[in-house]
Amino acid sequence: MKSAFFTAIRQIEIRDEPKPSISQPDEVLLRIDRLGVCGSDVHYFTDGRIGDDVVPLPASLGHECSGTVVEIGSGVKSLVVGNRVAVDPAVACGTCDQCVQGRSNTCRSMKFMGCPNQGPGAAAEFRVLPANNCIAVPESISLDQAALVEPLAVGFYAVRMAALRPDTNIAILGSGPIGLSVLLSAKATGTCTTFVTDLLDARLAVARTCGADWTKKTIKNDPTAAEELEKAIRDQNPNGQDVVFECTGDPNCIDQAQRILTPGGTLIMIGITPETQVSFDAHLMRRTELTFKNVRRQESCMKPVIDLMAAGKINADPMLTHHYPLDKIQDAFELVAGYEDGVVKAMVEISG
DSSP, rough: OEEEEEETEEEEEEEEOOOOOOOOTTEEEEEEEEEOOOOOHHHHHHHHTTTEOOOSSSSEOOOOOEEEEEOOTTTOOSSOOEEEEEEEOOOOOOOOHHHTTTEEEEEEEEETTSSSSSSOOSSSSSSEEEEGGEEEEOOOOHHHHHHHHHHHHHHHHOOOOOHHHHHHHEEEOOOOOOHHHHHHHHHOOOOOOOEESSHHHHHHHHHHHOOEEEEEOOOOTHHHHHHHHHHHHHHHHHHOOEEEEEOSSSHHHHHHHHTTTEEEEEEOSSSOOOSSOOOHHHHHHHHHHOOEOOSSSSOOOOOHHHHHHHHHHHHOOGGEEEEGGGHHHHHHHHHTTTTOOSSSEEEEEEEO
């Protein structure tokens, strides 16, 4: 079968490798149909690492995917051959202290698809996974939409973590796929006023389509633009934002998030920063009793997202901006890495 591999910085090759086979009764063999290009994949593509997770080249890649069940193990009862599924790429052990506490997203023996030294990537024609990691989707959900379930689940998890009250004022810094997933989840599950920022006009236009109440463009590393953005927020909501979702990973945006929060507000940090350490204004944190929370992927949120999509409460189609065949996956990654052509989510069509 054909699989994609990182072979050097900014270099992807399609190689042949043996088709995998089921070895455990709880496993299924999936034909991978769609693969979304994720920002974390792009970190590996451009830098060869995320923090201390260094890619050992060559390395298989990708984790946002949907597929079709082509074979099931003898113990599988939840799926049948032919089921179309969204894939949870986080294969947890189920037995460590974190899993037992309902925190499988911080499993101590995690095997995450396409993560260095963990699991094989999803950019392949076939993969074997535990049946529990494959969630059947109804006919009303397309393969493209099913591949968006995992990033949407991250946004849903962040919103759930924030415990939004009715009529909450929230800000979302960064309207890429994760910022938009937060926006869609917040709008689908509660009543809130949403302020969304980004560097790119095209992404702000998508945010408005997805329900943002107001948006503002900002400029990277521009103190004047940052001051203007903060003034716009104060003009709109003098008391500050109840919750800020930081979805860029830019240390300057993390600083800004603290300044626009109301006393007692909550900062939810989702974006992956390129820095090993970031600084916080300890006195601002203390005087205003801010709460900081970090998001590590998601926990048990894929099924709720599928249900919301099936009910028409989440429409993620505006995120789907580009499609590529597997043999053009290099082009897909270059597009996303360069933020070109208004890209939000590039989808690789593996099965055609």
